[in-house]
Amino acid sequence: MAKTSDTCRKCVLDSATPGISINEDTGLCQFCEHFTSLSQEKIKEYGTRMDSLLKSPPENGKYDVIFALSGGVDSSYMLHRIKREYPHLKILAVQFDNGFISDTALENAQKFCALTKSTYMRLSLDQEALQVTFSKAANSFNAYPGAAKYRASDICNTCISIIKQKIIELAIQTKAPFIIFAFSPGQTDAPFVTLSKPILVWMRKLFDQNLKAMGVTDREPYLIDAHLIQPGSYEHEVVIIHPFLIWNYDKTQFKKECIQQGWIDPNLKDQNSSNCLLNAFAIKNHLDKYHIHSYAYDLASLVRQGYMKREDALKKLTIQISDASNEEIKRKLKL
């Protein structure tokens, strides 16, 4: 008889997921077994560093910060709070139009930019080519390395990587010293990332390899402009900041505060996204291909760190996509 799967008694990871093992004696997954929480001293140290960076940004160019704004709860809350804590910052908030953003997310993003006096930019690429790229991501297998498959679906990894590449490109072009992403403490564990030219060249190369493995032929539009990171090009330093690793991450509170500021809940029936119509399909596609729920690792990490209740995370792992929505996305992606 086949052995049934076990779920970690602390987080939500399950031994049915490839690569996840549960210790029979402790009932813990390998991540919970080795987990040590970040000390208050360390968090304070990170907070001091963020203050020192954002309180007096170098006067390089038109903007101090390039901000990745999806129009969902996390990024809307963060934009509002960053501007509340550092009102002097000149922010360019960039919303990437992947062709599947809800109308409400578009409205929310523009509303929060007006509220925070940030400059709004809708970043659009060739929509037809983008749909073909997402379609290739959906049909791909192992285009991303091991760890990346646990962080996000192939479709979301593609979308997020494009956003990263293009936002870094904008920071270099506009000489902005900082980039801010609203990644949760489950999505990243590095509060600051200093981008050197060799790292950027490498990041570009890695994503180019992923796109190539998917069969994407016209890859340049998705990558950092190679001329910008050649030897002898830009000289200023760009630092990525992830403030949710410094502030307390409380999504329920964020949503409450956003709604008070006029944020509208799009009610997408997707437990894990309040902005993207493609997300639920991407989760299902990933689960079908690899038996990995692309939010499990992120949610497990939030539970492990005490930012989310285990039962709430388990609820979020249920698949919420209707047959009609699934078919609609498939039709749009020509799958």
Next chain:
Amino acid sequence: MEEPRKDILDFLKKQGFLNEKTRLQDNDSLSETGVIDSITLLQLIDFLEEKYKVQIPVEMITPENFDTLAGISQSVIKLKNG
């Protein structure tokens, strides 16, 4: 060179979902074999800085130095020995 190499392998097993059975050679490319992506790389750098109490200069983080077990181990030892 054994110590950083073992720590790097342990880290990759814990964080990078490197299969227990995978046998990585010292000069295998970690990115081309699909063991690391840019996020895992940055996590590995954080881990090494903390573990060995060194500051890895951003200029040092190149594929030549940080894409193989041998390259990373040598870089850490070089920094540790000043």
